[in-house]
Amino acid sequence: MPSMCLATRRDKMPSMTTLVGIQGNDFVVLAADSQITDGDQRIISVETPKIVNTGKYLLGLTGDSRPGDILAYAWKPPLYRGEEPTRFMGSKVLPSISAAFKENNYEIDNKEMNFSFLIAFNTNLFSIGGDLSFNTSERGLFSAGSGGNYALGYLYSLPPKNYNKVITASVVAEEAVRIASLLDINTHPPIQVIAQTRI
Numbered sequence: 001m002p003s004m005c006l007a008t009r010r011d012k013m014p015s016m017t018t019l020v021g022i023q024g025n026d027f028v029v030l031a032a033d034s035q036i037t038d039g040d041q042r043i044i045s046v047e048t049p050k051i052v053n054t055g056k057y058l059l060g061l062t063g064d065s066r067p068g069d070i071l072a073y074a075w076k077p078p079l080y081r082g083e084e085p086t087r088f089m090g091s092k093v094l095p096s097i098s099a100a101f102k103e104n105n106y107e108i109d110n111k112e113m114n115f116s117f118l119i120a121f122n123t124n125l126f127s128i129g130g131d132l133s134f135n136t137s138e139r140g141l142f143s144a145g146s147g148g149n150y151a152l153g154y155l156y157s158l159p160p161k162n163y164n165k166v167i168t169a170s171v172v173a174e175e176a177v178r179i180a181s182l183l184d185i186n187t188h189p190p191i192q193v194i195a196q197t198r199i
Contacts (some may be wrong), residue, residue, distance in 0.1 A: 018147030063115030145179030
């Protein structure tokens with residue numbers, strides 16, 4: 001069973017980025033920065049976005065690039081037909097991700113994994129950790145990465161009415177990442193914002 005995530009997802013090491021997600025009644029908004037940290041090098045790249053659409057799924061990727069690349073370019077996501085979202089996540093989505101990793105020779109080692117994802121389908125948003133555990137959020141606020149706590153703190157400081165529509169949630173998500181970029185050395189604009197709405 002998934003746990004209820006009230007704060008940023010914490011794995012062994014923080015991912016070098018800031019990623020936030022907001023889940024509304026009929027939308028999901030993801031926002032992320034554009035910095036890639038490679039050792040002591042800062043690379044600002046809009047050509048390698050941290051938020052991608054894969055089929056009808058919206059993915060926010062942080063941490064090690066290899067698992068993110070597999071999900072973005074080699075994963076065949078299962079078709080969602082209206083099943084109970086949490087059960088579908090556990091019984092279909094996670095096994096398909098695990099299978100994609102195996103097919104692309106990526107071995108999961110829980111001691112060494114340094115990645116986390118936000119994944120949305122049909123405006124249902126989940127957080128996935130490096131051990132492929134997953135969480136939901138009772139308030140619909142998510143974050144990941146080294147600047148995630150700063151961004152999440154800003155989101156929690158606002159009344160929910162400030163992000164209960166897709167337009168205002170997009171503005172708030174972008175501002176959360178911008179604030180994180182002022183405080184976290186591994187976060188830098190430009191900021192990518194993508195919304196998923198229910199069809």
